[in-house]
Amino acid sequence: MSRKRSISFYHKALEMLPGGVNSPVRAFKAIGIPPLFIDRAKGSRIWDVDGNEYIDYVGSWGPMILGHAHPKVVAALKRAVLKGTSFGAPTPLEVELAARVKKAFPSMELVRMVSSGTEAVMSAIRVARGYTGRDKIIKFEGCYHGHGDSLLVKAGSGATTFGVPDSLGVPEDLARHTLTAVYNNLESVKGLVSQYPGQIACIIVEPVAGNMGVIAPERGFLEGLRKICDEEGILLLFDEVITGFRVAYGGAQELYGIRADLTCLGKIIGGGLPVGVYGGRERIMEKVSPLGGVYQAGTLSGNPLAMTAGIETLDLLRSKKAYPDLEKKTSYLVENISISAEEKGIPLCINHATGMFTLFFTEGPVRDYRSAKTSDTNRFARFFTEMMKEGIYLPPSQFEAWFVSLAHTQKDLDRTIEACDHAFNAICSNE
Numbered sequence: 001m002s003r004k005r006s007i008s009f010y011h012k013a014l015e016m017l018p019g020g021v022n023s024p025v026r027a028f029k030a031i032g033i034p035p036l037f038i039d040r041a042k043g044s045r046i047w048d049v050d051g052n053e054y055i056d057y058v059g060s061w062g063p064m065i066l067g068h069a070h071p072k073v074v075a076a077l078k079r080a081v082l083k084g085t086s087f088g089a090p091t092p093l094e095v096e097l098a099a100r101v102k103k104a105f106p107s108m109e110l111v112r113m114v115s116s117g118t119e120a121v122m123s124a125i126r127v128a129r130g131y132t133g134r135d136k137i138i139k140f141e142g143c144y145h146g147h148g149d150s151l152l153v154k155a156g157s158g159a160t161t162f163g164v165p166d167s168l169g170v171p172e173d174l175a176r177h178t179l180t181a182v183y184n185n186l187e188s189v190k191g192l193v194s195q196y197p198g199q200i201a202c203i204i205v206e207p208v209a210g211n212m213g214v215i216a217p218e219r220g221f222l223e224g225l226r227k228i229c230d231e232e233g234i235l236l237l238f239d240e241v242i243t244g245f246r247v248a249y250g251g252a253q254e255l256y257g258i259r260a261d262l263t264c265l266g267k268i269i270g271g272g273l274p275v276g277v278y279g280g281r282e283r284i285m286e287k288v289s290p291l292g293g294v295y296q297a298g299t300l301s302g303n304p305l306a307m308t309a310g311i312e313t314l315d316l317l318r319s320k321k322a323y324p325d326l327e328k329k330t331s332y333l334v335e336n337i338s339i340s341a342e343e344k345g346i347p348l349c350i351n352h353a354t355g356m357f358t359l360f361f362t363e364g365p366v367r368d369y370r371s372a373k374t375s376d377t378n379r380f381a382r383f384f385t386e387m388m389k390e391g392i393y394l395p396p397s398q399f400e401a402w403f404v405s406l407a408h409t410q411k412d413l414d415r416t417i418e419a420c421d422h423a424f425n426a427i428c429s430n431e
């Protein structure tokens with residue numbers, strides 16, 4: 001497998017982009033080899049610039065739930081682009097996408113389109129502070145909510161991968177308003193709430209964590225957060241940028257039957273184009289300009305091409321009865337990969353939710369940031385490299401989720417399981 005062209009593009013990129021990338025986790029730093037430069041993708045497959053083909057479990061970090069370049073999405077975009085790419089004015093398309101989001105998430109009585117998950121979360125935090133008049137927020141160690149200043153405190157995803165969960169450049173005066181609790185530990189939340197009575201604007205949570213690797217909420221955790229928020233006048237903010245339209249059409253709110261006060265969405269709702277959405281109860285969202293005093297704006301918010309890709313994607317997800325299929329594929333992979341690791345005596349803990357899963361190279365259980373961090377990241381790096389040789393493209397970090405799409409075929413799944421088998425043998429033999 002030649003990677004010559006990837007490496008030459010990487011060297012050129014290093015002269016132009018910090019670390020040669022436009023988002024840190026893509027740099028393969030946790031793996032210790034130059035990143036692949038991608039040429040194209042179709043369905044479950046992705047090709048690098050050297051022509052190597054892979055079965056793709058990154059799926060652009062979640063958006064490509066239908067698979068890459070779905071013909072109906074491509075056709076809709078081709079029609080849309082001929083009408084112009086951006087107007088900076090309202091269009092019927094944003095009303096169409098908003099209607100679909102509201103139908104899927106009844107708690108989102110009013111929604112606002114933005115251009116990324118980060119922008120959605122930053123804006124929702126500002127709304128929570130503006131609505132409650134309180135400054136502090138509670139987040140969970142290891143959860144990642146984009147790179148907004150208030151959220152880069154004990155953050156997950158790339159921040160954990162690089163061991164910089166607290167970013168430089170975030171003023172201490174701001175960071176002190178971000179309190180961190182332990183995922184799946186309601187006592188840690190209650191402790192903070194009693195320490196700062198009447199000062200906490202919201203609790204932000206990934207209702208199924210994806211950025212420490214996948215960690216599902218234990219029974220009673222989300223319900224407990226809802227109860228604390230109701231008792232203390234705190235807003236419950238679900239960051240469903242990953243889980244929205246992934247774990248269920250109505251996200252974790254549908255799956256667990258918990259109503260959030262504010263919700264953030266991203267990834268899938270743009271169908272691969274830049275979209276973020278935040279929204280919630282009408283009386284809260286009425287604080288947002290031009291109705292209220294919380295300002296937020298964006299040149300490309302509601303961009304017609306992004307709206308088009310999002311509408312097509314959601315309509316295909318709704319019509320396809322996608323979720324039983326995704327769940328079946330995910331369970332099949334998890335069960336068979338577990339068997340393979342067990343046969344080889346490799347300590348492995350696999351956590352999964354519909355359409356997403358993580359192989360933690362540790363005994364487990366993995367139920368929070370601390371237990372996730374017991375994973376053997378060197379062993380993961382060797383596993384990643386072996387899987388790449390086998391033609392499987394994985395998220396280049398132990399603390400991310402593998403994403404399954406509707407385009408992954410039974411043949412893809414069986415090939416993936418066989419590749420894991422070979423990779424497990426390889427990492428055992430050269431240890």
Ligand code: KE4
Pocket residue numbers: 023024025026061116117118119121144145146147157158206210211239240241242266267400
């Ligand atoms: P973006 O700004 O990257 O669109 O969304 C930020 C975000 C917000 N909330 C959650 C739960 C998220 O997972 C994310 C972004 N996810 C990462 C991967 N875990 C994006 C990949 C990257 O940073 O390159």
